[in-house]
Amino acid sequence: MTALLDLDMLWVTGKGGVGKTSIAAALADVAARSGRRTLVCEMDAKGALAAALGEDDLGFEPTEVSPNLHAMTMSTEDALREYLRLFVKIPLIGRIGPLATTFDFVADAAPGVKEILGVGKLCFEVRERHYDLVVIDAEASGHIVSQIGAPKVIADLVQVGLVRDQTQWMLDILNDPARTGVAVVTTPEEMPVTESAELLQRLTAETGAHASAVIANRVLPMLFDRREQVVVEQLESALPTLTAAIGPGAPMVLEAARLTDARRRTGAEHLRWLQTELQRDAIHADLPIITVPELFSRAPGRRVVSLIADGLAEELDVELG
Amino acid sequence: MSDLDNLLASREMVLVAGSGGVGKTTIAAAMGIAAAQRQKGKILVLTVDPARRLATALGLEEVGNTPVRIKPAVFKQAGVKVRGQLWVAMLDTKAGWDELIRRHAPDDEVRDAVLANPLYQNITSRFVHSHDYLAMEQLHDLHATGEFDLVIVDTPPSRNALSILDAPGRMVDFFGSRLLRWLTVPYRSRLFTVASKPFYQVADRVLGSRFLQDIAEFFVLFQAMESGFVKRARSVEALLADARTAFVVVTTLETAPSHEARFLAQELLKRNMTLGAIVANRVLPNELAGAAAADSAEALRYRSGRKLAESLAAQLDDAPVAVVDTVLTQLAERFDDVALVAARETERRAELASLSPVMLDVPWLAGDIHDIAGLGGLVDRLRVDLTEI
Numbered sequence: 001m002t003a004l005l006d007l008d009m010l011w012v013t014g015k016g017g018v019g020k021t022s023i024a025a026a027l028a029d030v031a032a033r034s035g036r037r038t039l040v041c042e043m044d045a046k047g048a049l050a051a052a053l054g055e056d057d058l059g060f061e062p063t064e065v066s067p068n069l070h071a072m073t074m075s076t077e078d079a080l081r082e083y084l085r086l087f088v089k090i091p092l093i094g095r096i097g098p099l100a101t102t103f104d105f106v107a108d109a110a111p112g113v114k115e116i117l118g119v120g121k122l123c124f125e126v127r128e129r130h131y132d133l134v135v136i137d138a139e140a141s142g143h144i145v146s147q148i149g150a151p152k153v154i155a156d157l158v159q160v161g162l163v164r165d166q167t168q169w170m171l172d173i174l175n176d177p178a179r180t181g182v183a184v185v186t187t188p189e190e191m192p193v194t195e196s197a198e199l200l201q202r203l204t205a206e207t208g209a210h211a212s213a214v215i216a217n218r219v220l221p222m223l224f225d226r227r228e229q230v231v232v233e234q235l236e237s238a239l240p241t242l243t244a245a246i247g248p249g250a251p252m253v254l255e256a257a258r259l260t261d262a263r264r265r266t267g268a269e270h271l272r273w274l275q276t277e278l279q280r281d282a283i284h285a286d287l288p289i290i291t292v293p294e295l296f297s298r299a300p301g302r303r304v305v306s307l308i309a310d311g312l313a314e315e316l317d318v319e320l321g
Numbered sequence: 322m323s324d325l326d327n328l329l330a331s332r333e334m335v336l337v338a339g340s341g342g343v344g345k346t347t348i349a350a351a352m353g354i355a356a357a358q359r360q361k362g363k364i365l366v367l368t369v370d371p372a373r374r375l376a377t378a379l380g381l382e383e384v385g386n387t388p389v390r391i392k393p394a395v396f397k398q399a400g401v402k403v404r405g406q407l408w409v410a411m412l413d414t415k416a417g418w419d420e421l422i423r424r425h426a427p428d429d430e431v432r433d434a435v436l437a438n439p440l441y442q443n444i445t446s447r448f449v450h451s452h453d454y455l456a457m458e459q460l461h462d463l464h465a466t467g468e469f470d471l472v473i474v475d476t477p478p479s480r481n482a483l484s485i486l487d488a489p490g491r492m493v494d495f496f497g498s499r500l501l502r503w504l505t506v507p508y509r510s511r512l513f514t515v516a517s518k519p520f521y522q523v524a525d526r527v528l529g530s531r532f533l534q535d536i537a538e539f540f541v542l543f544q545a546m547e548s549g550f551v552k553r554a555r556s557v558e559a560l561l562a563d564a565r566t567a568f569v570v571v572t573t574l575e576t577a578p579s580h581e582a583r584f585l586a587q588e589l590l591k592r593n594m595t596l597g598a599i600v601a602n603r604v605l606p607n608e609l610a611g612a613a614a615a616d617s618a619e620a621l622r623y624r625s626g627r628k629l630a631e632s633l634a635a636q637l638d639d640a641p642v643a644v645v646d647t648v649l650t651q652l653a654e655r656f657d658d659v660a661l662v663a664a665r666e667t668e669r670r671a672e673l674a675s676l677s678p679v680m681l682d683v684p685w686l687a688g689d690i691h692d693i694a695g696l697g698g699l700v701d702r703l704r705v706d707l708t709e710i
Contacts, residue, residue, distance in 0.1 A: 015341060015342060016340065016341055016342075016577075017340060017341065017342060017575075017577045017578060157440070189342065191341065191342040192342060223651055223655055224648065224651065227641075227644050228644055228647060228648050228651070230640070231637065231640050231644055231645055231648045232648055234637045234638065234640065235633070235637070235648070237636065237637070238633045238636040238637060241629075241632055241633055241636060242629075242633065245620070245624070245629045245632075246617040246618075246620035246621045246624070246629075247613065247616050247617040247620055248613050248617070249611070249612075249613035249614035249615065249616055249617030249618065250617045250621075252606070252608050252609055252611070252613070252614035252617070253614060253617050253618050253621060253652055253653070253656050254652065255606065255609070256609055256614070256618075256652075256655065256656050256659035256660065256663075257651065257652050257655055257656070257659075259605065259659065259685065260655060260658070260659055263685070296658040296661055296662060300576075
């Protein structure tokens, strides 16, 4: 399997709220710091990527946010404009506004049309080798299959036309495991791991894309080894002594550690379940599960991304410049 | 009566909303049990894609669009006493759409043509947030039958919780939209419309006229069903704003879910819909953020020597002093992380509480709930009157 950062194109997805954008930004940051010319693109234009990278705003035109790291947000209208300019050779710059609005109506209803403009733009960047790596902060797991599968849907549904003609080269890039990969981000909780397992099945069944890794985010550290665990459990019986020594908050101090540890154990069970699920399918049996620790930090931002990037660099065995 | 029981007794419909993964399904199921404990009638929980273990616990393996009753024996076995009947149904989106088409199609010909259209499934799964609309449709249906005294809906997970509120309106808009009118004008005459000509030329080159025709054909069929769909969507919309309907917003106190919960609560108020309660799920004990706990953690961190470890070790079975000492150090070191999370949660909880007449907390429990007894325990937590604490 091609190492994550040696791909040409890496799609980062996962259930909403698992920290997908921070992970995508951190992966791009690691790639850029290891000397790769990197583009990171947010697909849903919610502004989360700009926040993660500490930028006020990102547009369709990539901005170099740090050495080697370029960032953009996808815009269907801009992608259409660029597409028409590059491929249809229609200079419609003045009239494209209302045209794009009307196009939007059709694109909304016609399966795969909107998606293929975004996917096509990114595949184009890959084909033209403008970057060593394109990292995509993709749609949440509910939508990624229709996004990455758009060229296939178009190829199946549309019989003629320019869009149809151009699905093949996109599929060549998207379906090549040495060039394109999908990283599924999860947290060690029941719903996210269930959704991740389902997503991996759907990716294989409905698209030609290949999964490259599962990234388990916000994994709690192991606080106590087995011998220490026993002591923690028994400390309950010695609470009066502990309270006498450190004050009336002693039960809460103990409770804090117990809660964290219980949460960690539940989380570990969910990750084990996911691992077992992966092993049931030969295609995913060797899929690495990369762990990112819980950072207990405040709102996601540049600092969080750097911290995750440091952790990822170690996990991925990447030398940072 | 607790706030929870008041809420459930005074409504005919309760919609449980919130972002994905916050425990909506579990809370909806617990509310169903709570209602069945206090009310004699028929209560239905309409759920979407429940976590598998919960489905098994509720005997939901084979459940589809048709409500099934949870057997009294199941409650008895779990030690949960109920007076009413608890029924459960699961939302099946695909079957739901087919049913809608069957209902609204003016004749068999249109019905069969739509169901057989290759674009049908692709389009219905994409446009106007069809999951959301279907949930609202099914709610309307069930309410209209008058078969149930209370219907609790576990709304579909959606990226924007508001889309469930807007779904009926969007359906109406869709049928009145330029897109639909434009697509359904006969192909030829459209070519000569001056305004759409440049667009059409480009669209034709990019997408191919065959594909555009396929789409148009589908929408012509669809338009034949307009009046049925629009009428239904309007009454679904009215039902959402009805005084007998209340929303319960479920959230955890993490950043993203509580942000979305706050937004949803504000929007409900803005639309004059009833916010019955906000449920904060998986809440850490707030004493964790208190001064006493912080002082104790600090005292533990700056303890001198091993005296404390020694005196504790003496009370524990076979615990080596060194291990006890390591544990004490860890307890002190790790406390801040948890206290920070707890403090942040307290802040967010206060923000949410200011928006809702009723705020219910569910403490963080070790492990997920996956049986009726577990749900019964959850109900007890929901009944705790927080103002008395």
